[in-house]
Amino acid sequence: MLEARMKVWRGDKNGGAFKEYKVPVETGMVVLDAMHYIQREIEPDLAVRWNCKAAKCGSCSAEVNGRPSLMCKTRMEGFAQQGQEIMVEPIQAFPIIKDLVTDVSWNYEVNKRIQPFTPKPDADWIIYQEDIERVQEFRKCIECFLCQDVCHVIRDSNRKDAFIGPRFMVRVASLEMHPLDTGDRLKFLKERGGAGYCNITKCCTEVCPEDIHITDNAIIPLKERIVDEYYDPIARFFKHVFVKK
């Protein structure tokens, strides 16, 4: 049977190192299966966060050979057949708890700061499919936080104090573009949300396991709205004259 050489990061907030394991590879096996093999047969205290094992819950984010991935979707055969070593380490943008598990609680704090869905009080709730396609794209997000992991502002500059990150740009977009929502989150985005920090490198879009066009469909349109609202005098004039608030 094919055998994979794996290097898995073991440690905690005080430090750690890669540890080597040999894992037999079955057809269709994914990296998460290999972690389970290690737990079952070698070291039961290997910490891994996972739930559905079907790419629907976004729990098992990690970096496999440097690429931010869902372990439940990352196949083993490719690596193993080429005799390649498989390195598994925790996502880098968040503090380590243990082994592959990181403290992502900051994301939950950010979410609380976003104004919730605020529908028109007198809405008739007739909504057409074509008007919600975009919002439905954003709502596919499984909160794996891989986009947060690769965001330069969060990962390299560690400016969690300044920018909410791609995940929550998508969340705000899903609310702002809901046809019946009346909330206004642009001031929040411009100021506390730090939308200006994003310089559109599209790294977030590249790693999204749900194929959400984060940059093109969420971030850029929101940036444009901020510009229209705060920096474009003509648009502002028309808005104030013709649009009933």
Add this chain to the structure above:
Amino acid sequence: MSNYETREHDVLVVGAGGAGLRAAIEAASKGLRVALVCKSLLGKAHTVMAEGGIAAAMATVDSRDGWQTHFRDTMIGGKYLNNWRMAQLHAQEAPECVTELERWGAVFDRTHDGKILQRAFGGHTYKRLCHVGDRTGLELIRTLQDKGVHSGIDVYMECTISKLLKDEDRIAGAFGYFREDGRYILFRAKAVVLATGGVGKAFLVTSNSWEYTADGHALAYDAGADLIDMEFVQFHPTGMVAPTGVRGILVTEAVRGEGGILRNSLGERFMWKYLPEALKNDYAADEAEAKLWVEDTLSGKLRTDHRRPPELSTRDNVARAIYQEVKAGRGSPSGGVFLDISYQPADRVKKKLPSMYHQFKDLADVDITKVPMEVGPTMHYIMGGIRVDADTAESRVPGLFAAGECSGGMHGANRLGGNSLSDLIVFGRRAGRGAATYASNLGTLPRISDAEVNDAIDELEAPLKRSEGPNPYHVQKKMYEITGECFSIFREEGDLTKGLRLMEELKEEIKRVRGPGGKAYNPGWHLCRDLRNLAIAAEAIGRSALSRRESRGAHSRLDYTETDEKLGHENTSIFRGPDGSMHLEKTPLPEMPAELKEILKKKEVAHA
């Protein structure tokens, strides 16, 4: 003795899937201090895996639908063993609960005229499942999560409850640990709502996630509640069968709802052979009629006068059919059968079943728009659970409430697809309300004895302190062998008795398991406790299955193949006896009122 922190709340909700979140939101809306505890991060609960939709007689697609028909379908699906009051409340309240979700921001797929779109599903007379592609569960949980975080609920993430605590006979709180670092926490509360989901991890081939370790079932059982209908375990007919690494992962029933066809290795469309005689007239007579139904569905026609394809029979029936086809040597190369949607336009398949398309492409290198899928039965759901009052969701332990999969009665002998998400929001809401009312009427927080807390700590620490003992993962594997061989889709007395005997040995082994390592995020240690809970569920399933000498719904006996009319009037009830061992008794079903009996008798139900 180890330290622990103490938190005080009016209502403690255990589990943050659809039912738990909905219960917490409801209790918080009454102005109470609410704690929501979940084993995972918020928003990751097993509810995210629900794909097909939420069953609710909104009649947006087919105006003939109404609560009476939904009630009738649910009772027929449950082989009349359901708690009639739960089935009634569920059918009546599901539409308003769906509307409520929409008001909170859920974005359902729409009809041409801008209403919530509904799709067909097994056992439902009309198109009834409100959905968002094939990721309805995610939509439900995200909507409730975002509502919940603005409702003033205290959320305790990655926290496992190991024991319920009582003051005399009433609930007084719960004890548990944080997964992150193993520190202990005592919750003092006036009322506790269990919403912990199911027991799937007692089985090897299952669509359930690691969290499904029967926690609520076991916590309630230990606290003196009774579990009913535990013999009824639903095997979803379509799980992935290949490659081995993904065996058991769910293939949504929506594939069949959208026209997916089941065939054996001979190319035979076998489901017609397995339709129950009494219900044959509800299904298309032949390929031609089934094709017309699919064409109507594809064209977006709101209402079709053609009867549905045989693949949309109830889950118990389709699962048995597939099992028998494979057993008879007509299976696919990997030991399943073929499910084909590739005859439809590729774009449509990708639009209506996007996560199925990706699941097969990513995990199995199969393009479902080009070739058929291979599928087979996978353990999916347990109908049995904590017996509760239909209106308040309270168990027989004062102050202990339950909702969702860990509760019993709603689905009888077999659950219809789509009825679980609606169950979560209808009875989550009722449990939250019931718990809030109970807590408001209770003056002060009940007392908790130090001795009980110390016992809870000792129980948790024992596996850490052992210098030797079996590996919990290997013990779990043994449990898989027992449940797979003896408590599975077809049962008979010899196997069940053998399984129960093996469970006795396994229980002894579980008492000796060792979780090496420290208390910080140590899955091996966590599993030591989970095994105990799973063993309670597995034993309850085995005992209940042995006691029901008939075949009904999801419970199929090879030695009693017929349904016995007389046994349709009693539930199997499991509880812990004074000696600490598992006891079983038969309890009569509550008497159904005449007006509901009338609904069941009628072929066509007229809705006002």
